[in-house]
Amino acid sequence: MKTTKNKNLGNNNTLNILDSIQEVQVSPFFKNKVLNTIAQQKEVKEPSFSWFSPQLQLSSLALIICVNIGAIYYSFSSTETSQEQLSEFETFVQDYNLESTNSISIN
Amino acid sequence: MTNQEEFLEKLKSGSQAAFSQLLDDYQQKVFHTCISFVPNKEDAEDVAQEVFLEVYKSVSKFKGDSKLSTWIYKICTNKCLEFIRKKNAKKRFAFMQSITGNQIPMDKTNFYTEFNHPGILLENKEKSETIYFAINTLPESQRVVFTLAKLDGKSYQEIVEITGKSLSSVESIMFRAKKNLQKKLEDFYKNEQ
Numbered sequence: 001m002k003t004t005k006n007k008n009l010g011n012n013n014t015l016n017i018l019d020s021i022q023e024v025q026v027s028p029f030f031k032n033k034v035l036n037t038i039a040q041q042k043e044v045k046e047p048s049f050s051w052f053s054p055q056l057q058l059s060s061l062a063l064i065i066c067v068n069i070g071a072i073y074y075s076f077s078s079t080e081t082s083q084e085q086l087s088e089f090e091t092f093v094q095d096y097n098l099e100s101t102n103s104i105s106i107n
Numbered sequence: 108m109t110n111q112e113e114f115l116e117k118l119k120s121g122s123q124a125a126f127s128q129l130l131d132d133y134q135q136k137v138f139h140t141c142i143s144f145v146p147n148k149e150d151a152e153d154v155a156q157e158v159f160l161e162v163y164k165s166v167s168k169f170k171g172d173s174k175l176s177t178w179i180y181k182i183c184t185n186k187c188l189e190f191i192r193k194k195n196a197k198k199r200f201a202f203m204q205s206i207t208g209n210q211i212p213m214d215k216t217n218f219y220t221e222f223n224h225p226g227i228l229l230e231n232k233e234k235s236e237t238i239y240f241a242i243n244t245l246p247e248s249q250r251v252v253f254t255l256a257k258l259d260g261k262s263y264q265e266i267v268e269i270t271g272k273s274l275s276s277v278e279s280i281m282f283r284a285k286k287n288l289q290k291k292l293e294d295f296y297k298n299e300q
Contacts, residue, residue, distance in 0.1 A: 014234050014292055015285075018257050021235070022226040026138040027152060031130045034159045038126075041160070 115175060118166045126163060133176070134159075137183050143258035144187035146224040146239050154190050158183045177268045180261075184251060184269060191243070194220055241291040249284035252277055 027033075093099050117125035137158050142151035161182050169178055227235045242250055251270060255261045261269070266277050 014238060015257075015288065017227075017231045017234050018238060020228065020231065021224070021258070022228075023139065024142055024148065024224070024226040026134050026155070027148075030134055030138070030152060030155070031127070034130060034134075034156050035123075035127065037156065037160060038163055 111175070112171075115166075115169070115171065119169075129162070130159065133179055136176075137179065140180060140183045140255070140259050141187055142224065142226070143254050144184075145190060145220060146222055146227075146235075147220045148223055148225055150190070150220050154186050155183075157190075158186050161186065173268060177265075180265075180269045184255070188247065188251070195243075237292065237295060238288070241288055241295065244291060245284055245287055248272075248280055249287060252280045253284040253288070256281055 114125060114128070118129060134155070138151060138155045141154045141158070142148065145151045145154055158179070162179055165182075169175070173181075222232075222236045222239065224235065242253060245253065248270075252266055255266050255269065256263065263274060263277050263281075266272075267274050270277065272280070
């Protein structure tokens with residue numbers, strides 16, 4: 001009984017040590033250190049494509065999409081023209097006898 | 108518009124003068140909280156610095172639901188816990204390595220940081236180290252409440268605001284923390300004898 005009491009007293013004394021902790025002053029350079037770190041981070045974080053604003057990004061994307069849609073539309077709509085071109089090409093080949101002969105002579 | 112609101116607006120707009128004022132007002136308080144959680148002056152200063160960087164980055168998102176001081180202490184507590192978690196994980200990893208490898212097993216009572224609290228008197232250093240080690244083994248909620256109340260000297264009302272718990276909950280957590288701590292210290296001294 002006595003020993004338990006002593007142990008509890010010892011524990012309480014141990015915990016009471018926490019009340020005697022003195023206040024520690026922050027380093028006098030702390031403020032400057034923080035301000036410098038913030039300034040450094042600002043410099044580092046300055047993006048190289050700062051001129052490429054979100055509005056510009058959006059309009060560029062819209063332009064690219066338009067160009068792509070135009071290209072797809074053009075390629076589908078020009079199927080007939082390409083056939084005309086093909087026939088013109090065939091007549092050109094025939095006119096100038098540029099057609100390759102399929103017959104192979106075996107000597 | 109009150110002075111506090113005006114000051115907050117300046118902070119949100121990124122005013123250097125306002126942030127400098129904030130540092131003047133809070134550097135000692137934040138550092139005190141940090142060193143209460145992390146009993147090493149250099150580490151505590153590093154954590155305090157991270158707290159102010161976080162404040163600077165996120166002040167624009169601060170809605171003013173709570174007091175500015177409460178918000179700063181919340182960040183401070185979270186940063187300290189994050190630091191302790193990381194350091195403890197590193198220690199555990201090193202311990203596992205020492206078991207699996209050929210290194211000499213490290214002392215299990217090794218603390219997550221080098222104990223260097225300039226506010227602790229030399230004759231109390233050993234006992235304080237033991238208490239800090241015991242606090243570190245408490246569940247997180249108990250550790251936070253006990254540290255804020257006993258080591259940082261915050262009132263229960265302030266702890267309620269920081270942790271977002273009710274007053275009765277804070278009181279009961281504190282009671283359990285003290286009880287657990289006494290039990291741990293009792294076991295420690297029993298093993299020592």
